[in-house]
Amino acid sequence: MLMQGIRYEKLNFLTSSFSFFQSGIGMREISLDRLRTLVTIVDHRSFADAARVLHLSAPTVSLHIQELEERIGAPLLSRKRGHVHPTAIGETLLKKARHLLADAGQALDDVRRQVQGLEGRVRLGASTGAIANLLPRALEALGRQHPAIDVQITVLTSQGTLGRLAEGSLDIGLVALPQPTMTGLLIKPWRRDPVMAFIPAQWKCPARVTASWLAAKPLVLNDSTTRLSQLSTEWFAAAGHHPAPRIQLNYNDAIRSLVAAGYGAALLPHEAATPSHDPRIVMRPLRPALWRRLGIAHRAGRVESSTQHVLDILWDLRVV
Incomplete structure (x- = not known):
């Protein structure tokens, strides 16, 4: 349950890797598509096979490598006895490219899992009484049903919770009722x-x-x-x-x-x-x-899947 929703360290690695290329070889940017083409050519030792695997035309594959070589200012591949091999500079770029592609794929998968509600981070504000007596049951159920959702809890008064919800630094709040209507927030009766x-x-x-x-x-x-x-x-x-x-x-x-x-x-x-x-x-x-009387508050509009899972489990504790 305490896993992070998005592995930000991987996104940071991507950024730092691009910075390395920029500072190290004077490149303005690097396209992951071009790097994928390079890796595929080397893995299959053939331009033609790479084009078939990537569903690209042969001229497009050649253009990708040409663009990389022009930006780097050195050849990346050599052809020997009908096979394609990376040059020494190509090997250096290839190693970085594999890391970048793997981490980009992992980052996208993490984001996709969060969109699907399979994992994520939900920020919740509540009083000490609600945290001590009500939340443990909800968190136990959440751990069984959605173990990769991380609920981060902040101890707040009802007014503090509503303020943090309004500014966007909380996703869910457990608040005492009644409360005045607040633009952009939904507050529904939860427990009596x-x-x-x-x-x-x-x-x-x-x-x-x-x-x-x-x-x-x-x-x-x-x-x-x-x-x-x-x-x-x-x-x-x-x-x-x-x-x-x-x-x-x-x-x-x-x-x-x-x-x-x-x-x-x-x-x-x-x-x-x-x-x-x-x-x-x-x-x-x-x-x-x-x-x-307590209510559940959250922002109006689209609710992320991970937040909805937490809301659903809290509603199972409803007593009105």
Whole structure:
């Protein structure tokens, strides 16, 4: 899964090889077709056979070699006893030509595989909560189905993700909903997960937790830059409470660790498929219920095949 979509090093090699020719023998450019003709003639030791293999006329094959020799300023081939052999200079060019043709073919094959979605690079932005609790399942499925697709993940807030999508430096974003309409971006509902009260197990708590009960307890909440913080503030405010948390973090696993240590209670989303929690933590539903909604965002228009494969797997985790 961690393979690169396009082997840029091969394209760089092609560029450096052309530069070598330019600086070494004063050539303005070299045509891969001409180099292919040279290699084919030497491999078959015949102009006529090369013309047949390349589906070219005999005069065209001769013209290719003539053009190469004129640009280099020296003969590349010699005929002896009815066979064609490379000259010393021809051998030097031949060695480079084989590398160039092989790497050009590989580069085109790599690009073709990316166009077909067989491999590629997909850049994804998401919050720490989504990365920790939702993406591992998607990445595991992607690894089974499309092992040559490399997903590069960046930890971002929803606003940061949308900004990076708009500028073109991300391909997919997992963002909190609702979000305003943004030109050039598609944002579709993806998941609707309940927000639960995460409470130290040693506390006595009701079967359903209200804002009034929770506001009187020490709290560990998400920081104010997150959508979950806004949801929590609105939930408390609807009951007339404005509690001040002991600490605010933007990392849900750290929040859970503090709850497990008895430092305070927290409001966190609970994904149905999330593994069982630390026995030092008790989860309770809220009254009234509170939901965390996430969406999948990507740029409008044509979607590359590798990006579409990732989108398809993410949609399999859809809960709305």
